Amino acid sequence: MFELESPKYFYLLVLIPLVAVFFLFNLYWKRKQQAAFADMELFQKLSPEQSVFKPVLKLVIVLLAILCVVIALVNPKMGTKMETVKRQGIDIVFAIDISKSMLAEDIAPSRLEKTKQLVSQIINQLGNDRVGIVGYAGSAYPVLPMTTDYSIAKMYLQSMNTNMVSSQGTAFNDAIKLSVDYFDIKDTSKLIILVSDGEDHGDGANEAIEMAQEKGVRILTIGVGSEKGALIPLKDNSGKITSYKKDQNGENVITKLYPDVLQNIANKTKSKYIVGSNTKEVVEEVKKALDKIEKSEFESQQIADFESQYQWFLAFGFLLLLADLFLLEKKTSWVQKLNLFNEKKHE
Known part of the structure; x- marks a missing residue:
């Protein structure tokens, strides 16, 4: 069995769609600026290490981190005895x-x-x-x-x-x-x-x-x-x-x-x-x-041993934010070798 100590903090989940909308707007603005600077093929030659997938991955990590922090604030408690x-x-x-x-x-x-x-x-x-x-x-x-x-x-x-x-x-x-x-x-x-x-x-x-x-x-x-x-x-x-x-x-x-x-x-x-x-x-x-x-x-x-579980979500959220800091938007060399997204063009 479980209980939620502070369910009022669930309203903070509204940050997730707001951050997602901001990311999409920022991506659109960047693409617009890039198009004004050069066409996409030329831009890829000028920035060959720029990854298309990494920004999306960073967004997912940030959204998951927000979710974990919100759940930590709600503080789910578990108890079965x-x-x-x-x-x-x-x-x-x-x-x-x-x-x-x-x-x-x-x-x-x-x-x-x-x-x-x-x-x-x-x-x-x-x-x-x-x-x-x-x-x-x-x-x-x-x-x-x-x-x-x-x-x-x-x-x-x-x-x-x-x-x-x-x-x-x-x-x-x-x-x-x-x-x-x-x-x-x-x-x-x-x-x-x-x-x-x-x-x-x-x-x-x-x-x-x-x-x-x-x-x-x-x-x-x-x-x-x-x-x-x-x-x-x-x-x-x-x-x-x-x-x-x-x-x-x-x-x-x-x-x-x-x-x-x-x-x-x-x-x-x-x-x-x-x-x-x-x-x-x-x-x-x-x-x-x-x-x-x-x-x-x-x-x-009564149900005993209701223990707070917020620390697990807080720790996982912190690790996700830490991973986001070290995750660069440039392509990863070993992933490039795998050619998962068929990014290499055959001459």
Whole structure:
């Protein structure tokens, strides 16, 4: 297996066609100047040692050298060995509300997008912790199992939307139960970070909270939205608002933040409730909460021995450039004797 450390440097490959175009232009200009000086047969007599093939060879060498240097900058890393490593951290499940109310835009750009920003920034602050993701609305949906691969976690996070769960509403009971079931290791410290606007259309979360308490799972809650409330926009594929969500009586639905519900869940599991309006403050508060939780040792498998391979490409590129310096454009005597290109004319 392999990975690329800095793929952004691939844009430098544009130098290859640019150098090739410059070479062709320069060759055309030289031919034009030579034609103005003398015809080709006379010019060959005046410069019998001038090789037609060598300039092309030098160009190929320079282009290969550029390719090698670019690959060296990208720094491919190779690793094929799977090994079990021991880590110290916390098992964290992000339970994310993906009900329609999360489309409200009382917090920019929307409650759901703000949630993604918050969770992504929290993940960026983690070290050796394992993370999982659960999405929920009227029912809960497993999005990502426990992993230490944060890049994968953030990729799955960004793909979340309100269409992932068919039944609408918000059921904390199902969300917490599914999140608790994610914790497969008994002796690790366990934390659920539940992000929502606090609207609960289910049967309440008391049963699930008791289940979390029995298994030593804390639930940190983050409230996203405003207590004043907002309409729920419905948009077309281009992102333009076409209408607003209505209730059974045809009235516009106003969705609000219910902090008391979220505060209650956090208090019952000896954790805390955080207002999710300021990303920096949320991340700092979560970090403080994580620092107070005892880290547990657990095992995880990962690809080991990922080693940088840039030095091979850099060395080969240097050798090519060195060869280009010593490669003259005059004909090589021993190649002339072979007459590979039928350059000798028979009298």
